[in-house]
Amino acid sequence: MYWKTGKEKKVQCILCPHRCHMEPDQVGICGVRKNIRGKLLTLNYGKLSSIALDPIEKKPIHFFQPGTQTLSIGSFGCNFFCEFCQNYSISKCIPETFSMTPEDVVNKATAFNVPSISYTYNEPTVFYEMVTETARLAKQKGLKNILVTNGYIEEEPRQEWERLMDAVNVDLKGFSKERYPGNFGGHLEKVKESILAYQKAMHLELTILVVPGINDWDGEIQEAIRWIAKIDPKIPIHLNRYYPTEHYREPATNLNDIRKLYNFAKEHLNNVRCGNF
16 A cells, blocks of 8 residues: 555655655665565564553553553554664564454454554554554444554545544654654654644644653753644643663653653643653
């Protein structure tokens, strides 16, 4: 889905704004969409790295079906390259996986008698086909669909999710047009477009991971909070604490910094949560 053929068996992926051009045997930035003999195929379809029952608040989604559990699934791959990634082992590595079909996932959710399925852990955009097919089946069974995403997706495939998903948490990495491409690999305006579209289509919550030296300077997060408030001050926001990773070794976010941001956010927004402590 969402690719075009070119000359000499070249292909272009048009799923996300990277719009990767691939020679035969090349993979895109996400690491999981590959040109195989002039066709774009996904390397992670039906391959899950994780499946678990989670409290919905862990997504984090606090104001949609609160107090329930959700069946969470994830694969591998990501179309961003954040060096502070808290899930690096599945976003930029190929982990051990197990096979499940969309039918298997929906049947598992039904067997556990949970009201929803969440597409999470790694970036759902890069296993778009599996997510979309599962969500369609889930909707037919009366289950809700929950998306946890970086919001970096093109308009046409996003519109399909606007019809299928019931709730979304978008991970807003920062709010600098200049730093977004270098630190994360995407463009802020495209993420903002997704946030605005999802806000109109479904229940929306936002997460900002507060990362020292990345997005915690020059009032960047405060600017993001003001922008969110202009859209709707009732949008819930989660200010999460970063912890050192294999590739980014700055100390964990200072709790006083989280408190200051919380107090600022409460002046502008109705629903502010702090997490990952």
